[in-house]
Amino acid sequence: MKQTSGISVRLLAHYDSHARTLPWRSAPGANAADPYRVWLSEIMLQQTTVAAVKPYFEKFTVRWPDVMALADADEAELMAAWAGLGYYARARNLLACARIVAKEHGGDFPANEAALRVLPGIGAYTAAAIAAIAFGKRAVVVDANVERVVARLFAIGTPLPQARTEIRTATDRITPDMRAGDFAQAMMDLGATVCTVRNPLCALCPLNADCAAYAAGDPTGFPVKPARKARPERHGYVWWMQNDGHVWLIRRPGKGLLGGMRALPTSAWDKEPDYAPPIAGQWNRVAAPIVHVFTHFALNLQVEWLHIERDCMTGQAGEWWPIDAMNDAGLPTLFAKAAWAVMEEIA
Known part of the structure; x- marks a missing residue:
């Protein structure tokens, strides 16, 4: 068995000198951090880069500084604040988790992995990270x-x-x-800054003397990944209806992809979707379709636009939103792309 006793010692010494400064982190050696900030950052960081998360984290913690404040948040406002961060089920689970912690735990996150895993949106990795980073428990992260x-x-x-x-x-x-x-965060930092996917900086790594892949001269050969499967492609239509400086927006159903988010009306997304605009008219087509990649499929979305009379939408579920305030609509990235494509064409 490979000797491992010195790995943590060497890595922690490196972390003490080279730890990244992040808005949700305590200094090395603190052995504990605010559970709310740790939890919020870990949920945001799921499949998302540190650079992308930082401004969202700072905005959220100003607007909702603790779990009790977040538990009282309006769901639509929270979803709008999350817009652009992606993987929107995380936002719905975030609110559900905050409300359970507020109602059933008095605003205090449980300190052990088993109790944390019961909460919405917290899996094995996140529970271990919160237990270790926020509470100083030994956990495998x-x-x-x-x-x-x-x-x-x-x-x-x-x-x-x-x-x-x-x-x-x-x-x-x-x-x-x-x-x-600290060890968990040191490992994360090492992977993010030194032991990177491509071109790892092995000469700078505090663990290079311990590394079997480095000794073999093939660090990028690990981990061994399976052959990549082709991502399925779907198609659809999205419709921009405009009147007097306003555009018609809908709210997507609460469950499903981009659930609960403001959006432009759209067709189903399929291999050959039906063409059924919200209203009849001489629709104008934006020249280039929008291409957006989700986890399990790529979407090719044709964008169309039309000037209409406002009373055409009377009785329909939706709202007229001022075009000059599109940045405040909280549109998911897909629909924000479509909106900007239309605005650039008809400006």
Whole structure:
């Protein structure tokens, strides 16, 4: 068995000198952090970069400074504030979790992984991260960065996702009893800044003497990834209806993709969607379609626009939104792309 006792010592010493300064972090050695800020950041960081999350995190914590304030948030306002961050089920789970913590836990997050995992939107990784970083508990924290670092340290040749059990076991072996939160964040930092996907900076790595992949001269060969499957493609239409400086927006159904968000009216998204505009008329087509990639499919969306009389939408579910305030509508990125495409064409 590879000797692992010195790995955490060397990594923590490196972290003490090189830790990233992030708005949700405590300084190295603090051994605890505000659970609300840790939880909020971890939810936002799921499949999203640190650079993208920073402005959202700062905006959220000004508007909703603690979990009790967030629990009282209006869902539509929260979804609008989340717009552009993507993976919108996270926002709905965020509100559901905040309300449970406020109602059932008096505003205090539980400190152990099992109790945390019961809460909406908190899986194994997030529960471990909160327990370790916010409460100083020993927990095995494995995100994509940690996964890559550990797979290289031990030259784990089993392809993902099958390798994850082996990677977690190896991470458990090197996680210290003390400063587990700092260790988790140090591993994340190492993966984000040194042990990167491409062109890792092995010469600067505090663990290069411990790394089996480095010794073998093939750090980028790990983790071993399965062959990538082709992403399915779907098509659809989106419609911009304008009157006197306002555009007609709808609210998407609460469940499903982009649920509860303001949006432009759209067709179903399918291989060959039906063409059924909200109203009849001589629709104008934006020359270039909008292409947007979701996790499980790519969407090719044809954008059309029409000037209409306001009473055409009387009795319909939706609202007239001022075009000069589109940035405040909280549109998901897909519909924001469509809006800007129309505005550029008809300006």
